[in-house]
Amino acid sequence: MDFALLTADGAMFLLRWMHVFFGIVWIGHLYYFNFVQGAFFAETDAATKNNAITKLVPRALWWFRYGALFTFLTGVGLITGRMHQGFNFASSWGVNILTSMSMATIMFLNVWLIIWPNQKIVIASATQVLGGGQALPEAPGAAAKAGLASRTNVFFSLAMLFFMVGARNLNITTSETSNFVALAVVFGIIIIGIELNALKGKMGPLTTVKGVIHCGVALAVVMYVIAEVLL
Numbered sequence: 001m002d003f004a005l006l007t008a009d010g011a012m013f014l015l016r017w018m019h020v021f022f023g024i025v026w027i028g029h030l031y032y033f034n035f036v037q038g039a040f041f042a043e044t045d046a047a048t049k050n051n052a053i054t055k056l057v058p059r060a061l062w063w064f065r066y067g068a069l070f071t072f073l074t075g076v077g078l079i080t081g082r083m084h085q086g087f088n089f090a091s092s093w094g095v096n097i098l099t100s101m102s103m104a105t106i107m108f109l110n111v112w113l114i115i116w117p118n119q120k121i122v123i124a125s126a127t128q129v130l131g132g133g134q135a136l137p138e139a140p141g142a143a144a145k146a147g148l149a150s151r152t153n154v155f156f157s158l159a160m161l162f163f164m165v166g167a168r169n170l171n172i173t174t175s176e177t178s179n180f181v182a183l184a185v186v187f188g189i190i191i192i193g194i195e196l197n198a199l200k201g202k203m204g205p206l207t208t209v210k211g212v213i214h215c216g217v218a219l220a221v222v223m224y225v226i227a228e229v230l231l
C-alpha cells in the first residue's frame with residue numbers, strides 16, 4: 001500500500017496544512033481584535049475594560065503572535081520546498097506568491113515589532129490602575145500606534161489572502177512580453193506606501209470596520225487589475 005502523505009509531495013501538503021492552521025489562528029485573532037473587541041472596549045465601562053486588558057487580551061495576544069510566528073516559519077518552509085522544486089518566479093504563481101509573501105511578512109513584522117511592544121505598555125498601564133496606581137502617560141500613544149498597525153494588517157490581509165490562495169488557483173495572464181520588473185516596482189511602491197502610513201500616518205478610512213473591509217477589497221481588486229494590465 002502506498003501512502004501519498006509519505007512522499008515529498010505529501011510533506012509539502014502537511015506543511016501547507018500546518019501553515020493554513022497557524023494562519024487561521026493568527027488572522028482569526030486579528031479579525032477578533034478589529035471586528036469585535038474594539039467596539040466592545042469603546043462602549044464598556046473602565047473597570048471591565050481594564051479587567052479584560054489584563055486577563056483576556058494577554059491570552060489572545062499570545063495566540064495571535066505565536067500564530068503569526070509559526071505561519072511565517074511554515075511559509076518559509078513552503079517557499080524553500082518550492083525553490084527546491086525549481087518553481088519559476090517569473091510566472092503567475094511567482095507574482096501571486098511574491099506579492100502575498102511580501103505583504104504577509106510585513107504583517108508578521110508589524111505584529112512583533114509594533115503591535116506587541118505597544119500592547120505590553122497598554123497592559124502594564126491597566127495592571128497599575130487595577131492595583132490602585134496611576135495609568136502610564138505613554139499608554140494612549142502606545143494604544144494608538146498598535147491600533148494603526150493592527151488596522152493596516154486587516155487592510156493588507158484581504159489582498160494578501162487573494163494572492164496567496166491565488167498562487168495555485170488563479171492564473172494571471174502572462175506572455176513573452178510581460179513586464180515583471182515594472183509590476184514589482186509598482187507593487188513595491190503600493191506596499192511600502194501603505195506600511196509607511198502604518199508607521200507614521202493616519203487611520204483615515206481604516207477607522208471603521210466597514211471602511212477597512214472596503215479598503216481591503218479595493219486594494220485586492222486594484223492590485224489584481226494592475227497585474228493583468230502590466231503582464
Ligand code: HEM
Pocket residue numbers: 016019020022023024026027071072074075076078079082097101104105108161164165167168169
Ligand atoms: C507570514 C508569511 C507567509 C508566508 C511566507 C507564506 C508563504 C506561503 C507559501 C510559500 C505558500 C505555498 C504556495 C504554493 O503552494 O506554491 C503558501 C500557501 C498558502 N498560504 Fe501562506 N504565507 C504566509 C502567510 C499566510 C497567512 C497569514 C495565511 C492566512 C491564512 C496564509 C494562507 C495560505 C494558504 C491558504 C495557502 C495555500 C494555497 C494553496 O495551496 O492553494 N499564508 N503560503
